[in-house]
Amino acid sequence: MAVSSTVFSCPTMLGRRRSMAAAEMRTLRWGAKCQLSTAKPSKYSSKISTDVQLHESPQALFDEYLEDKSRVFKAMFPDKPKSYRLNEEEWRIYMSPINFLFLTAWPVVDMRIRCKSNGQDYPPDVPRDITKVLELNMMKWELQGVGQVMEQSDFTLGVQGALYPDRGGSHTRLKGQLEMNVSFVLPSVLAFVPEDVKRSVANAILSGLVDSMKHKVIESLVADYNMFKNERKAHNTTSSF
Template identity: 80%
Template sequence: MAVSSTVLSSPAMFRRCPTMATELRSRRWKVKCQLSPVKPSKYSSRISTDVQLHESPQALFDEYLEEKPRVFEAMFPDKPKSHRLNEEEWRIQMSPINFLFLTARPVVDMRIRCKSNGRDYPSDIPLDITKVLELNMIKWELQGLDRVMEPSDFTLGVRGALYPDRGGRHTRLKGRLEMNISFVLPSVLALVPEDVSRNVANAVLTGLVDNMKHKVIESLLADYSRFKNERNKTRS
């Protein structure tokens, strides 16, 4: 049924028909939302690692990867900020994310799985690799932004893989780590230029991923050296 402009602009009609007025306002709001949807900003960062791995025949890196609790503690050594949920999952309080004048503290549930014989390998890993350690974030919580953002306004993704590659003369430790974020800016940041928010978001992501890479690789290699020494002592 058509509604004339007279009806739409008549205060008397609104007073007589409050239900109609409410419905019309609701329709206007829905139309407005449909015409000008808010698109989330999306950013991603990916880095890879490729370093020489000094393996020992008495303590292969494959055997080390099988000890998932030990591997996790080596990758995330800050014990007060992490704890084990079950055989494959851990909860980690990550480093704070500073975006302009807002600070968020991500808390993520990470799943660590050890895969072998080419079964269910990520698509970019050769099937002849003997063992792959796969990391996937399965749940997250963003603390600190409760008052300015809805949970649905922000998504976070973290995944990675690590494996020994024995295809050349020397064994190489290879891997990659990806982090993705998608968010709708809160109203307090609505006037921030897009190029400024993009540069800040990319800098934040790159810093987080690069920091995780160096900490994980250095800590993991150091613990693998201890693992080799323990095995050699046991078998000597």
Template identity: 60%
Template structure:
């Protein structure tokens, strides 16, 4: 039966064979073309995935500073007592009342000074929380557990203002953490503290064109200036206000 079928196929008129061959050739060409297109498509997708995705890459920078200076405490006006008055401590650290207002007993909203980075100028607004901790409970890692009282600073919320929509990063986070306490050795005391500021953001397209090492160098320089400025206020405004606090205590105790 197979031989008869084969013979019958061999004796198909030449014209019909020609048409059949053309159809087969067209089908083979179409199949070959589809394979080539599939390969090109696969190659293009592979190349796209292998390129660095700027959108998903986040820049993270941080700067840390510390305070360690003599602190002259009075028996009736210890630094621990001073830290209990959180509004007073906050006003000493952030004396510009036009840029700050109190939200709760522990939180304040601060319009920070503009941050200039390359051709961008941003104005962060942060909610800062001040809390007193004692007895070694939930102390920051760098604070010894035998410290009697610690004032902890922490940013709870933030907002970035001053950027056009096309310059605003798709992701931005700002972190500020700090601690202040009196470190006592015998009759001597020292004011100690740490402050860390960090930012993380996905750079907009224009900023992504700047080499990463240049962005890092500039960003860390900006953060260092900010934390050093806050440290300067602690070392001057806070100590000056604490001295005033000590002078006021005898008046209240009479």
């Protein structure tokens, strides 16, 4: 009883104990971050290619369509209303949430879209005789919603790709490549997670992104190009009168 009365009657002692407890918590957090920073990241990658028929019109070449980068961006990401243009070549996109293990995160991506021509500075896999190439590169990204569990640097995502019309005789094919890489370091409390589980998580993330880029994006882009052809045809018809 005497001890209890001493403790309650001494605010200074209580303050010291609280300070010591706070210091211990900071030490534990710092130690956890050190464990994360020295852990070896798990890295996974996926590379796909696309090759679809493109019904190109001589009066509305796909090369001309690619010049309107703002239109191309909207066609490639039609279900991303939360996006805006940063500069001439870059857009910020608020992507759909992704789930991995017990976490749900909301990626925010800065994507650069460039048009290149005459074989200058083409990506390695693109033939130099291609007239025009649309190049995509993720310049910056942020993973929102995991700040209490993971550091931003513990999860990285890379995306780069190219699309171009390949003309052979009277036929045109829309070809392209897309490469995605994901790397993450799990918190120390999840260090026991088996490699096959981590791989399945990474594959789920990559397959979702790849499926979206390969199917939704390509289909939307081709559909918008068809609209571009119709608009050009209507304009030419009106101009002829």
